[in-house]
Amino acid sequence: xxxxxxxxxxxxxxxxxxxxxxxxxxxxxxxxxxxxxxxxxxxxxxxxxxxxxxxxxxxxxxxxxxxxxxxxxxxxxxxxxxxxxxxxxxxxxxxxxxxxxxxxxxxxxxxxxxxxxxxxxxxxxxxxxxxxxxxxxxxxxxxxxxxxxxxxxxxxxxxxxxxxxxxxxxxxxxxxxxxxxxxxxxxxxxxxxxxxxxxxxxxxxxxxxxxxxxxxxx
Numbered sequence: 001x002x003x004x005x006x007x008x009x010x011x012x013x014x015x016x017x018x019x020x021x022x023x024x025x026x027x028x029x030x031x032x033x034x035x036x037x038x039x040x041x042x043x044x045x046x047x048x049x050x051x052x053x054x055x056x057x058x059x060x061x062x063x064x065x066x067x068x069x070x071x072x073x074x075x076x077x078x079x080x081x082x083x084x085x086x087x088x089x090x091x092x093x094x095x096x097x098x099x100x101x102x103x104x105x106x107x108x109x110x111x112x113x114x115x116x117x118x119x120x121x122x123x124x125x126x127x128x129x130x131x132x133x134x135x136x137x138x139x140x141x142x143x144x145x146x147x148x149x150x151x152x153x154x155x156x157x158x159x160x161x162x163x164x165x166x167x168x169x170x171x172x173x174x175x176x177x178x179x180x181x182x183x184x185x186x187x188x189x190x191x192x193x194x195x196x197x198x199x200x201x202x203x204x205x206x207x208x209x210x211x212x213x214x215x216x217x218x
Contacts, residue, residue, distance in 0.1 A: 006120045007105070009144035013113040014137050016090035018067045019048075020112055025061035027111035028053055032162060033104070034082065045070075046087055051080045051193070078196035091136050093129075100125045106160045117161070163205030166191060166198055175202075 014020065019031050029052040052058045062071050067089040075082040094104050097118065102125055107116030120126040126142075133140040169190045174181030184195040184202075191198060 004122050005147070006123060006126055007146055008118050008120060008126060008142050009116075010118055011113055011115050011139070011141040011143055012093065012133060013139045014091065014133075016137060017109075017114060018046075018087055018089040018092070019065065019109045020067060020089075022058065022061040022065040022068075023109045024112040025064075026052060026054065026058045029058050030108055030110050030162075032108040032160065033106065033116075044086065045084050047074070048083050048085065049080055050083055051197070053079075055081065077200065078194045080197060091138065093133060093138065096132055097125075097129055100128060102129070108161065115161075160205075163201045166201035167205045170198070170202055 023029060023031060029050060032049045032051075034047040034049050050058065059071075062068065062083075067087065068085040069088050071083050071085045073081050074084050097104065097120075101121040103119045105117040105119055107114055109115075118129075120129070126145075130140045130142075166187065170176060170182070170187045173187050173190060175184070175187055184198050187202075188195040188198045
């Protein structure tokens with residue numbers, strides 16, 4: 001029998017968490033989780049996509065951030081970068097969630113707080129994780145809660161919040177109409193990012209939807 005799985009939109013904040021000082025020092029930076037497989041506290045490194053208007057300030061803050069070590073830029077695009085870091089925070093919440101049968105679906109850090117979508121196998125685990133965070137000095141604000149009706153919900157329909165935002169904006173603007181009534185530049189104007197970044201999000205988001213809906217992967 002399937003568990004009564006829940007999906008929760010949660011805001012977490014604590015100086016103990018990874019990237020707290022960097023994101024507080026550069027509040028406009030958006031640090032989005034990539035390739036996250038944190039099942040214990042001994043993982044060697046993690047990857048994060050960063051959008052920022054001033055990477056010089058971001059890198060300077062990152063150098064002073066004791067929650068990460070040896071940051072490396074492994075890819076760079078128009079207005080965003082992919083960083084590899086070795087995590088050294090006082091507290092990692094995701095490993096504790098994984099041990100309890102849950103999962104992080106997507107998450108990003110901005111201005112000292114983590115915003116994410118998390119899957120919980122049942123309400124008891126959600127309550128236990130709230131208590132775990134509270135006991136460790138982490139605020140745990142549930143902003144939205146709903147039941148997971150199917151497997152696609154577990155993966156957030158296979159897309160991140162930023163990809164979802166780009167897909168919805170493109171749809172509303174008429175980018176997917178036939179004939180097309182909006183360009184990438186039009187969608188970029190709505191989101192206030194570059195057309196290159198929009199195109200990347202749409203491609204990745206579309207691929208994620210195909211994988212989630214049709215059960216295929218590459």
